[in-house]
Amino acid sequence: MYSIYKITSHPTVDFAAEELKKYLRMMMPECGEIVISYAPDAKSGFRLGLMPDFGLATDEAEDVELDDIVHVDTDAEGGILAGSNPRSVLFAVYRFLQENGCRWLFPGVDGEYIPMQDVKPTYYHKMADCRYRGQCNEGAEFQKNMMEVIDFTPKIGLNVFMIEFFNPKGYYNRYYNRDENPAREPEPISPSTALQWKRQCETEISKRGLQFHDMGHGWTAEPFGLTSVPTESGSQYVIPEEMKQYYALTDGQRGLFQGKNRPYDTNICMSNPVARQIANRAIVDYAEKHQNVDYLHVWLADQFNNHCECEECKKKTPSDFYVMMMNELDEMLAEKGLSTRIVFICYVDTSWPPLFEKLKNPKRFSLLVAPISRDYTKAVKQDISDVTYPPYQRNKNVLFTDVNQYVKCGIDWQKMCRVRALLYEYHFYVDQYLDPGVFHFAKVVYDDIINYKHHGLNGLINDCSQRSFWPNGFAFFLYGQLQFDTSLSFEALLEDYFSHAYGEDWCTVVKLLEEIGAAMDVHYLSGKRSADLKVGKRYNPAVAEELKRMPEIAKKYNDFLQAHRVTPMRAQTIAYKLLRYYMEYCEKLSFALLAKCRGEGEIALTRFQELLADFGRHECELETYYDQFMMGFALYHRIFAKMETAVPTVEQQ
DSSP states (O other): OOEEEESSOOHHHHHHHHHHHHHHHHHSTTSOOOEEEEOTTOOSSEEEEEGGGGTOOOTTOSOTTTSOEEEEEEOSSOEEEEESSHHHHHHHHHHHHHHTTOEEOSSSGGGEEOOOSOOOOEEEEEEOSOSEEEEEEESSOOHHHHHHHHHHGGGGTOOEEEEOSSSTHHHHHHHHTTTTOTTSOOOOOOHHHHHHHHHHHHHHHHHTTOEEEEEETTTTTGGGTOOSSOOGGGOOOOOOGGGGGGBOEETTEESSGGGOSOGGGOOBOTTOHHHHHHHHHHHHHHHHHOTTOSEEEEOOOSSSSOOOOSTTGGGSOHHHHHHHHHHHHHHHHHHTTOOOEEEEEEOGGGGSOOSSOOOSOGGGEEEEEOOTTOOTTSOOOSOOTTOOOOOOOTTOOOOOOOHHHHHHHHHHHHHHHOOEEEEEEOTTTTGGGGOTTSHHHHHHHHHHHHHHHHTTOOEEEEEEETTBOSSOSHHHHHHHHHHHOTTOOHHHHHHHHHHHHHGGGHHHHHHHHHHHHHHSOHHHHTTOOOSOTTTOTTOOTTHHHHHTHHHHHHHHTHHHHHHTSSOSSHHHHHHHHHHHHHHHHHHHHHHHHHHHHTTBHHHHHHHHHHHHHHHGGGHHHHTTTBOHHHHHHHHIIIIITSOOBSSOOTTTO
């Protein structure tokens, strides 16, 4: 009979003990009841606690609260499952289970691969190579999925979950209003429901001891009488008259940037000390009321070339004023006795490092490098010694497409402000949908993680759909596992995931996806193979011969996929089901791309709209893994919205 003893008293250790019990009983259904007790002096059974409780050194960690060390030393009947902090104890449990054959391939119960076998003696000791490993909500989210994804996060080695905005109703709207899916009936939710759900998410994040990162955009809206919550029925936002003086002067007026009805797109007048104080006062108030927040993100507006053009603002760069604002915020937080960690962002206009200002208390701050406009067909380089970037020009900048320029900016920011930096990436935002073959995209994720670490950037938070498992979770599995241990090879991670997801025939699935990748080339979908840029980025009639292979591929593998409709392992049944649907999706997408490559823009758009309507019928069954909104948003805006034609119109002539 197995016993579990908690050496350390902490809610996350309590949860870790319950998780260990659950999976041990699933692995060994006849092992009997497993009793969990708090017993600091226990010498037998499975003992869970902090490493110092077992006399284990944590010297390798610079900060035991932030750095995750996992220590597993067990025999067949029990042993030590320890960590540098309570969250790491939970990681130790999952690592012990992983070493004993368990895998979490997708979020939710159906994604669990739990073998039925006795546990074996296990030794594992490792400090995570990246301090920050996580994701931020994006796409079209629904609450059941949010619960499953938060639960899934530590199981693949991630330790950060971020929720953006005061109220994330905009993300929930995309799902419950059925944006991009005409096949489903809308079910609108209220702002209060979205806010309650955010608090529920926070509680689940806390239960697992994950780092909770909060907010981001919005500080140029709420403190000034506006809201970042989407309005109903298209009603307009109105800046309170007394607040207009604090907004950025652009195109000769102060108001919402370009008249857009999205307040968080508009910057404030950064040279105005009262404007900075209003924003900072709101940040301090939020920090005081929300002390469950581990890192509070303070970002500026979500647009570029929109900074104030008044004479005072012209005297310094936005980044200089940003640092001034952070220094003032630090003083205000200190006056309140708040130790809140603040994250500020190297993003659009603040990608350029400051020229004059420096942080006075860099220990409070972390820099977030956000390569929003980068090219995702190319990974970060290891050698960036020859990389340069142009000087900042107020409201006349062209955003970088070379990710290495963003890295260089981040390094220069660090030198100027003596601040630690991490990445805010967008791998699982829209570009994942531009590589139907999966592997090129996954290799970019792999190389990025390795080389970001090489350049001293300590981990990634991905702005991503929480349903980035289409057609499988390989890239996301890689994202978690590799940040914990950057010594893992791409090939080993691929075999690990695919052999568990698809069983003994996993190599056939790899071949299938490679053939899809050859027929639907990522470089073509990304606009890199145009035969005539005057017509359009995706005009290339020769690509038609490649795309025509997609129906043949679907037919070729149909019998194989039908033979794997049901497998002994539920997670594998799900994996093959997703592949069957994926073949249908790729075939219909190839029809739209066929028209696109020939310059038949309107026909391509019609076929794409048919794909949305037709394939949207499946979303109910696939919604844990597949985000119809993000797919539609990505492919429409990147590919099908542009009406290129091979035959010049009268206007073009």
